[in-house]
Amino acid sequence: MNTTTQQTTSDIPNPNDFLSVKVKRHFSALAIDIALWSYTVLVSWKVIYEKVIMNMRYPKFFWTQPLTAFVIGAVIALALYMTSLSCGRAFTKLMKRDENKPVLKEPFSFFIIAIVILTFISGIYISQVSLHEFLSDSGLTGARRIFTALFNPNFAILEQATFAAIETIYMAFIATAVALPMAFIIAFFAARNLMSESKVTLAVYNIVRFFLNVSRSIEPLVWAIIFSVWVGIGPFAGMLALCLHSVSSLSKLYSEQIENISDGPIEAITATGAHPIQVIWYGVVPQIVLPYLSFTIYRWDINVRMATVIGLVGGGGIGTMLMQYQGLAKWNEVGMLVIIIAAIVWLMDWLSSRIRESIK
Amino acid sequence: MVLEIKNVNKVYPNGTHALRGVSFDVKEGEFLVIIGLSGSGKSTMLRCINRLHDVSTGEIMFEGKDITKLRGKDMRQVRSRIGMIFQHFNLVPRKSVMTNVLSGTLSRTGIFKSICGIYSEEDKKKARDYIKIVGLEGKENHRADNLSGGQQQRVAIARALMQNPKVLLADEPVASLDPATSHSVMQYLKKVNEELGVTVICNLHFLSLVREYSSRVVALKAGNLIYEGQPHDIDENWFQTIYGEEAVEVTIN
Secondary structure, eight states: OOOGGGGSSTTSOOHHHHHHHHHHHHHHHHHHHHHHHHHHHHHIIIIIIIIIISOOSSOOOOTHHHHHHHHHHHHHHHHTTTSTTOHHHHHTTOSOOOTTSOGGGSHHHHHHHHHHHHHHHHHHHHTTOOHHHHHOHHHHHHHHHHHHHHTSOOGGGHHHHHHHHHHHHHHHHHHHHHHHHHHHHHHHHTOHHHHOSSHHHHHHHHHHHHHHHHHHHSOHHHHHHHHHHHTOSSHHHHHHHHHHHHHHHHHHHHHHHHHHSOHHHHHHHHHTTOOHHHHIIIIIHHHHHHHHHHHHHHHHHHHHHHHHHHHTTTOOHHHHHHHHHHHTTOHHHHHHHHHHHHHHHHHHHHHHHHHHHHTO | OOEEEEEEEEEOTTSOEEEEEEEEEEOTTOEEEEEOOTTSSHHHHHHHHTTSSOOSEEEEEETTEEOTTOOHHHHHHHHHTEEEEOTTOOOOTTSBHHHHHHGGGGGGSOHHHHHHTOOOHHHHHHHHHHHHHTTOTTOTTSBGGGSOHHHHHHHHHHHHHTTOOSEEEESSTTTTSOHHHHHHHHHHHHHHHHHSOOEEEEEESOHHHHHHHOSEEEEEETTEEEEEEOGGGOOHHHHHHHHOTTOOOOOOO
16 A cells, blocks of 8 residues: 555566466376376266166275276376367466457367266266156155144243243353353464564464364364263353354454455554554454454354254254254144244344444 | 664565565654565565564564564564554454553553553553643544544554554655645654654655654565665655656655
8 A cells, every 4th residue: 555665566477487387387287188087087987887887786996996097187187288188288378269259169178067966967877866766656645744833833831932942042052152252362473564564473373274164164063062971961052162163263253354454454554663462452353343243143043043953952042943843743843942042043033134234 | 773674585485575675774853764666575564563563584683683583472572672563554443442541552562451441540641641642632432443444544653653663664654634634644653753752664655754754764566675865855856766667756745
């Protein structure tokens, strides 16, 4: 913004860099081609040939098979690399294309379409899609029975279900409230613009980011199973699972917000001779408070929905109740619970969007 | 001499050579203007003086001491004696004028106190005085981002004055303001320079403003210092050397 000086001479690429960039691109283009061809060979062989054509129920599997597919795929990819079938060269923009020709009429597009069709057919076989099961007489009778029960909810458990729902909402609230201060602090360490000062801070940034990504990529449902072994089945395990997941998601959202703030106030506060902590408090915090609030309310909304799912594995609240009645095949009671869950989700959704709207 | 810039070079990590062996002196109490095209190194020069950027080689002597190697508390101490205002004002949004002005005292307020927003009565009185000096009396509790551009720049001047600066750096202070407001802001800077005795170093684009307000001019071109002299000595030839053959002077009234 203010340092316009930075843009003077750096736009011209260094010729040496340029060469290595091109070599790198050829490498990735070839890798893409090999991956696509190996996949095609493997799927045609294992699914299309063995399952669909030979109709084998349990085809034998050896680790040499994917290896063979890879070798064949690599040979085909190398042989066809310079032809217009090469997707890798097309994706990395190494292929010189006629701009006026529609992309869909290029040979590599046919290859891509073929792969998609192949995957679709395999998918149908692997998921055992069967219209026969779906529309069979006994199947339809079962469906009729369960829907009749679901649409005749048992209001006798309304009170009990409402209390369970309240438990769920409070569990989600505590999970969010406990996660908030932790995420608030972690976010500063996960913001690139604040942490790129030196090698040490950058290392901290990378470590924090790594842990956030790992904990976020494990579903709360899995965390709930872990914590129910740790602290016993119940709302506390569910709350811990939600809390952990909220910390990592909120930290990520918060840190992205920090990365998007304008540098001006930070520069100005730094220029007054302020301590780095003062710079954060006066230059960063005022810019992030409202977006943070908005994210946090949204997270509470998500947590209420997730708490229901977590209840299914014993995380307490209305989810656990749903699981119990489902296990006993008491469908009228399940119908009641479904109505309450839908009402809560709708209510939370509406409430959180209204609050977020009003603090913009 | 308040400041002596000695053979300063600045190379950015991306390879841009922003300053090439720049040397000049800044005398106490003068209104020095740096002119030059965008990208000539003006902003970099100012940011090297208060250590927002580090110089690559060379020395910057502030009151006789080299400040380019200072770290931590010593560096912040020097920064606090050099105020700065910016093209885009850089006020803290959503905060009041008073809070923004008081943030100029952060270097002498404890960390804990400043986080709680506790300032000494003396500083508060001073803040009110400076707000009065820049003509914003009665706007102490207005939100800074609701003010007009010219008013925001005046808040920024008051904030810089809270530091009790020896030197005030102004990085294109009027580049995003309309002509009338530009003059008003420049007049406040002049007032700070003449009445409070603060040395001002100001980056400017408009030569008409340079002639009217500066007491001395240096010009940068592609990171080199190519002119040093009196504002009225910049003639047609110099103008074209500084701004290029095709440049036409635009005046601002």
